[in-house]
Amino acid sequence: MLQIKDLSFSYPSNTPVFAGLNLDLQKGERLAVMGPSGCGKSTLLSLIGGLLKPTSGSITNHFQKIAFVFQEPRLFPWLTVRENLETVLNSKADVGRIHEALEAVGLVDCEELFPEELSGGMKSRVSLARAMLYGGDLFLLDEPFAALDEALRRDLIGQLKVYLSQNEAAAIFVTHQKEDAEAFANRCFMLSPREKTESL
Numbered sequence: 001m002l003q004i005k006d007l008s009f010s011y012p013s014n015t016p017v018f019a020g021l022n023l024d025l026q027k028g029e030r031l032a033v034m035g036p037s038g039c040g041k042s043t044l045l046s047l048i049g050g051l052l053k054p055t056s057g058s059i060t061n062h063f064q065k066i067a068f069v070f071q072e073p074r075l076f077p078w079l080t081v082r083e084n085l086e087t088v089l090n091s092k093a094d095v096g097r098i099h100e101a102l103e104a105v106g107l108v109d110c111e112e113l114f115p116e117e118l119s120g121g122m123k124s125r126v127s128l129a130r131a132m133l134y135g136g137d138l139f140l141l142d143e144p145f146a147a148l149d150e151a152l153r154r155d156l157i158g159q160l161k162v163y164l165s166q167n168e169a170a171a172i173f174v175t176h177q178k179e180d181a182e183a184f185a186n187r188c189f190m191l192s193p194r195e196k197t198e199s200l
């Protein structure tokens, strides 16, 4: 479904982030991506999501619809939580689903709050609820639970796994927590930092 072959990528006037990266992902598979800060995990998700173009190599993506949870929750600051979620709905008739999605992330009482009234962890949960409402057959999740305590992370990982398997969706989940990777994924991909010598 997704095949990455010999992928290289550099930001303009910067050293390469990867060279010769190979990776594949099948329908319904849950992959964890780990690696030290700055090794290119977010860049890899942006390449897979089509927000960046490879410098060389190829990304063949047969998934139909991608839901992206960015590392920094990108909520509209002038809209309430409910209105932020409404932005991904096709019809107002779906509004009952907003309540369900907020229930899944444990934020039912927050519908009328604005993003600035939420903690970092709450914002990331709204972001996740928005991605679940949007739906898709591939979820790109960039450290969605980084700001949450362990009990909540465990609970959300459980909810997310149920959601993904009910919807036969695949996911790439970037995390720093080995326990989260083990709890979430079928497979783990370790992204190594580029050696200085390779970028010369």
Ligand code: ADP
Binding pocket: 011, 012, 014, 017, 035, 036, 037, 038, 039, 040, 041, 042, 043, 044
């Ligand atoms: P990670 O998510 O693993 O922490 P990133 O993908 O954010 O890593 O970054 C990988 C490398 O690319 C880092 O060296 C970072 O400084 C650099 N980088 C990230 N975004 C940009 C950008 N927009 N322009 C230039 N360099 C960038």
Ligand code: MG
Binding pocket: 041, 042, 043, 071, 142
């Ligand atoms: Mg990152």
